[in-house]
Amino acid sequence: MILLAATPIGNLGDASPRLRETLEAATVIAAEDTRHTAQLLRLLDIENRPELLALHDHNEHEKAASLVERAAREDVVLVSDAGMPTVSDPGFRVVQLAAEHGVEVSAIPGPSAVITALAVAGLPTDRFAFEGFLPRKAGERSRALSALAAERRTLVFFEAPTRLAASLADLAAAFGPGRPAAVCRELTKLHEEVRRGSLAELADWAAEGVRGEIVVVVGGAPEVAVSAEAALAEVQQRVVEGERLKDATRAVAEATGLSARELYAAALEARAEGASA
Known part of the structure; x- marks a missing residue:
């Protein structure tokens, strides 16, 4: 089978006993970054040294078929650098092909930056939409945000620290400066920080420079009474x-x-x- 294994997003203590057992027993691990995964095995005191195969954004399309063929004969563990594979990380094409060819796919649940940020943001959690990374180019980003301006659900984005200030400014322009939001930085790590406020306030704060892994959570559009x-x-x-x-x-x-x-x-x-x- 294909076994999707969620790995810690920061704190190694979040590695579940099941994840440790799976890594200890694995013969093949498809990893977003084999060096990162090898280091994870060492930090978790995993004595097993499985075969590590690279599976990342640039080679997944060509590697997916061979991985699925191998998974038909033996278990293949699939990991990303952090969190659950396939969620803004490699793995989707592999799962898609496995489903098409009748190869079983299962998962080891675990840490998720999306769910963790949503939980601590202080914004409605009953309905939400994950939008991944915003477009890098300003024009494309503005168009994407304009299409989301009326979305009633809470929105969750990933963003690079170098683009955070510009993205927050574009969010404020598209959604309105007063829309409530939260910037969640370095979740589960030593310098974890959750900054809450309006989009305008957060854009001003981020203009000074922000470091670390970033998740942005934005409240949904308010209900507007229309006659x-x-x-x-x-x-x-x-x-x-x-x-x-x-x-x-x-x-x-x-x-x-x-x-x-x-x-x-x-x-x-x-x-x-x-x-x-």
Whole structure:
């Protein structure tokens, strides 16, 4: 089988007994960085010296098939440098191919920077979306954030410390400077820090320079009460701009929480009244 093994994101004490047992017994480990994994084995006092195979962003597409073929004959443990493989880390293509070829995939649960940051951020956790790393280029980043501005769920991002200030400034511009957020730095490590505040406040703080592994958690867009009249006007404007009535009604209903059926009926009634006037 393919066995996805979550490794510590900082504190080695978070390595579970099951992870230790698996690493001690493994014959083959596919690792994001073989040197990092070899060091992890030493730090965990793992005496086993399994075969270490490199599996990273640059070679996963070409290595996935051979790994899955091998996993059909023997267990292959898959690890990333930290946290759960496949989550903004290598492994997805391997799991996808394994599923297609009927090779079993299992996991050893463990540390996750996404879940840890979400838990300590102090923002709603009932519904959230993980967006990974934002685009590096400013224009692409701004477009991506504009598409997320109305998202009601709490959003979780990874970010490099060198781009944190620029990304927070872009978040403030796209979501509004007052949107609540948290920057979680060096989670589970000696210098762990959780900085909470508005996006504008956090952008100002980050401008001075921030180090370490970063997770940014941003509160979802607040609910905006929209009257039926305003929603109908939005539908009519969309239709004037060339959108089909049904599509316009559906989009506005989803954005406002109003009934699509009632909006559609109101639009038809308004159209009929306009035609008879």
